[in-house]
Amino acid sequence: MNPSIEFIRQSFRMLRTNEKMRHRDIAKQLGISEGELLASFLGMDTTPSVVGEMQAIRLHPKWAEIMTSIESLGEVMALTRNTSCVHEKVGIYKNASQEGPVGLMVGEIDLRLFYHAWAHGFAVREMSKDGLQRSLQFFDKAGVAIHKIHLRSQSNAAKFDELLHQFQSDDQTLGMQVTALDRPATELPDRDIDLTAWRQAWRTMKDTHDFFGLLRQFKITRTQGLRLAEPEFVQALPVACAKDLLDIAASTATPLMVFVGNHGMLQIHSGPIQKVMLIGSWINVMDPRFNLHLQMDSVAQAWLVRKPTDDGIVTSVELFNAEGEAIAMFFGERKPGKPELGTWRALADDLLARSMAVEA
Numbered sequence: 001m002n003p004s005i006e007f008i009r010q011s012f013r014m015l016r017t018n019e020k021m022r023h024r025d026i027a028k029q030l031g032i033s034e035g036e037l038l039a040s041f042l043g044m045d046t047t048p049s050v051v052g053e054m055q056a057i058r059l060h061p062k063w064a065e066i067m068t069s070i071e072s073l074g075e076v077m078a079l080t081r082n083t084s085c086v087h088e089k090v091g092i093y094k095n096a097s098q099e100g101p102v103g104l105m106v107g108e109i110d111l112r113l114f115y116h117a118w119a120h121g122f123a124v125r126e127m128s129k130d131g132l133q134r135s136l137q138f139f140d141k142a143g144v145a146i147h148k149i150h151l152r153s154q155s156n157a158a159k160f161d162e163l164l165h166q167f168q169s170d171d172q173t174l175g176m177q178v179t180a181l182d183r184p185a186t187e188l189p190d191r192d193i194d195l196t197a198w199r200q201a202w203r204t205m206k207d208t209h210d211f212f213g214l215l216r217q218f219k220i221t222r223t224q225g226l227r228l229a230e231p232e233f234v235q236a237l238p239v240a241c242a243k244d245l246l247d248i249a250a251s252t253a254t255p256l257m258v259f260v261g262n263h264g265m266l267q268i269h270s271g272p273i274q275k276v277m278l279i280g281s282w283i284n285v286m287d288p289r290f291n292l293h294l295q296m297d298s299v300a301q302a303w304l305v306r307k308p309t310d311d312g313i314v315t316s317v318e319l320f321n322a323e324g325e326a327i328a329m330f331f332g333e334r335k336p337g338k339p340e341l342g343t344w345r346a347l348a349d350d351l352l353a354r355s356m357a358v359e360a
Contacts, residue, residue: 033143039176080267084298087260117264146264255333
């Protein structure tokens with residue numbers, strides 16, 4: 001039985017105030033989705049004034065128009081996560097565009113937006129010990145978070161109110177109807193894959209983006225494709241390799257591209273990293289404008305991947321959970337038309353050499 005709205009609100013206030021729990025963890029404890037948690041605070045007429053109070057306002061599902069309007073808020077924090085990794089980036093949303101159901105944001109805030117997965121959006125005001133917090137939060141049909149935008153002290157709060165006035169839905173019905181996500185397709189048996197053709201297609205790639213089309217063409221999952229690739233192009237790494245990767249990148253000032261996403265959003269950091277910290281099972285990058293939180297004990301597969309392109313080999317380190325879902329991917333910072341950084345390639349080779357030394 002689902003908890004009542006009043007029970008959810010009371011529990012939220014207690015757990016948020018006394019236990020300092022995050023929204024996601026509160027929802028999990030209550031046995032509901034995070035989207036349902038926010039939807040329990042629809043209809044609150046006044047702006048929160050006491051710590052632990054929250055107000056949510058449902059947005060009209062004009063997702064691309066909303067995202068184009070975010071630039072007016074000025075500098076904000078963009079947050080995208082999956083079950084094992086959180087990617088937080090500070091910047092201004094600029095250069096928004098759209099092609100069909102796919103959106104693009106280019107700049108310090110670098111996003112690929114897959115609007116087909118977006119189902120719910122809320123503007124949220126919450127009173128904390130640091131004052132009134134404002135955010136925009138977007139969820140899939142199961143109430144799982146796709147993307148969040150948190151205003152900062154220097155953000156334009158007046159523009160937040162204007163955006164809300166423009167995109168507030170007429171439907172402010174309390175609560176949310178959630179629907180289970182479609183189950184992923186069952187992986188084909190390896191024997192049904194044309195291995196020779198798959199490996200030849202890999203060898204003749206011209207661009208890293210060709211890889212997604214090849215997966216669809218051969219009807220294979222990403223991890224299956226990696227597993228069946230030639231050792232020249234793909235080799236397994238220890239599942240704990242991300243700690244060494246981030247430590248080496250920080251100590252050598254090697255600029256990275258860090259990709260973290262879910263089925264509705266891909267968020268990218270480009271540039272060097274500085275402060276790497278291990279806290280329990282989480283490895284964290286704690287830089288002023290970029291934070292990464294990666295749960296190491298969720299990593300079930302790690303691969304060193306090399307893809308041929310017109311610009312030469314492009315190398316990545318890719319992490320997956322036990323279900324074969326992507327957790328995070330790391331590349332050397334690069335622009336189309338330019339070869340990848342030698343320092344990044346050396347870093348990746350170092351990771352592989354370390355793993356081989358351990359095995360020996």
